[in-house]
Amino acid sequence: MCKVLGQPPVDKQGASSAFTLYDQRDRFKIWAGNMGALQDAQFTTSLDYRLREASRIRQELLESIPDIISSLFKTSIMVRNATPRDRYTKAATSMERFNDQFDIAHVAEKFPKTQKWLQERLGRAITQRRQYLRYCMEHRNALRKELVFKESDNTDKRKDPAPAVTEFQSQTHHHSLINRSEPGNTNPMTAASTLIVSQLIPLDDTSDGMTQTSYATSVADDDDGGKLCVIPISDASKGDSPFECPYCWSIQNIKTQRAWKKHVFKDLRPYVCTFERCDVKMFTARNLWFNHELQCHRTEWCCQLCSRKLSSPDEFKSHLSFRHAQNLSSTQFPALVKASEQAVDCIAASSCPFCDEWDRRLAKVNPDLTEVFVTPSQFKSHVAKHMEQLALFAIPR
Structure with missing residues (x-):
């Protein structure tokens, strides 16, 4: 950092930052020289040697380490937020492409009602998510591999850094990163291909807070038996805070299951436009996706x-x-x-592009209605759940 800031400053702020950094470096040198902090531990004048007999101070230093590490984690969050990158676009440039036919076939099998063009759009979106998740894993492993390699230079040059990378890969697949509400058959991990998305909607923190009032008496969705679910935050964090997300491998300071679920779906970008003559887009939030449809299509x-x-x-x-x-x-x-x-202020339940079951169940509890209509909010919630199931299918099991 000193070397970078040592370049000629381009403005007064840069000059001030360089001055502050060099000033703190000089203060650190004074402290290190005064305490013998940089001397080899075998010398009696070194700080390490002196702490051998100072058990209380040594214990205090050890107890301060977790707070220091937590500060580093929080710093990493600030760094990533200050330097945003579209990882989906980066993942789409990968030279290693996969076949998307499996994911398209999965959509057709799970939702036979969907039209062929929608099956292809949804299937390729699943494949794009697989590509993204793999890119995040490889990027994270590449960073870790470099770290281990540098450590090996100072210890044993014969040490192979590969096991450290393999370790994290095995951890990722050792336990399920996706839950089902009840035991069921596990779909095999398969190869996936890349969807070159023409436009990707940027991340948005908009919450899904629209109220739900119905024109027809509503019914509960099917029981969640066998459906894919976001894993509990306790499984992802292992009790740590902040923690490393097992999907995007970025540091997250998340406390609640609701916030965790929101983050997972931001990673997966579950929502796509369900109208054929629309540019393929992947949305991170329900409101972003459905507002697009209301403004551009459902008018x-x-x-x-x-x-x-x-x-x-x-x-x-x-x-x-x-x-x-x-x-x-x-x-x-x-x-x-x-x-x-x-x-529109109401939508026919039969307009769901994924299923007819919802319309049939609503018709049973509303026998006096010739056609069942629901509010846009109800329709949004129902269709979004279908797309969330497809998005979660991309996560390795």
Whole structure:
């Protein structure tokens, strides 16, 4: 750091930082020289030698180590936050590509209702997540390998640093990094391929806090038997805080299961647009994904003269021409079309692109309704759970 800051400063702030660093370095040298901290431990004048007989001070120093290490962990969080990188984009540039047909077939088998283009989009998104998780693991192991290699230079040059890397790989696959709500068949770990995503939505901390009020009497989702779940935070952290995420391998200072689940889904980016003629995007949060669909796809045109709702701008223009031509001129149509567009306020349960079961169960408890409609919030929650299941499938078991 001294060497870097020793370069000619480009501004006053850089000069101030360099001055502060050199000042603290000089203070450290004074302390080390005064205490013999840099002398070999075998010399009687060294700090290590003197501490042999000072058990109380030695114990205090040992007890301070956890706090120092925790400070380093927190510093790593600040460093990563200050230098954000899109790891998905980095992972997509990997020369080692995998076949995505397994993941596409998995989507088709799990959700037979999905259209072929959606199966391909969802399957390739799973493959992209596998690529991302592998990149994070390899990047982390590469950093650790370099550290072990440097240590071996000072001890035994014959020492092979590879076991340390293998150790962490085996730890990753030794225990399940994904839970099921009850025991079931475990899908095998398979090769995956890369989806070159045209656009990736940046991380967002927006919480999923929309209220749920229904038009039809709601029913609970199916029991969670056999469904994939985010592992408990206690399994991920091993009781440490901060701790290293076993997926992205970054340091996280997470305390609750809710925050942990939110982080895992940020890593996996579970949500994709369910409309065919839309650029492929991966979203980190439910609200980001569904707000996109509400703003770009799930819209309607509400006539301000008679409150009738139309599903397309062409239908709306025809309605104006047929019903309100006497009150409007054709030059007013474009502005009125734009002003009348709004997000839908209800969605047919049968519109779920993944399943028909939800609509059937709602129809059973609402026999008086010819077609069951739900709120956008309910629809969002239901469809999001399907996509979260597919995202969790990418995690190695």
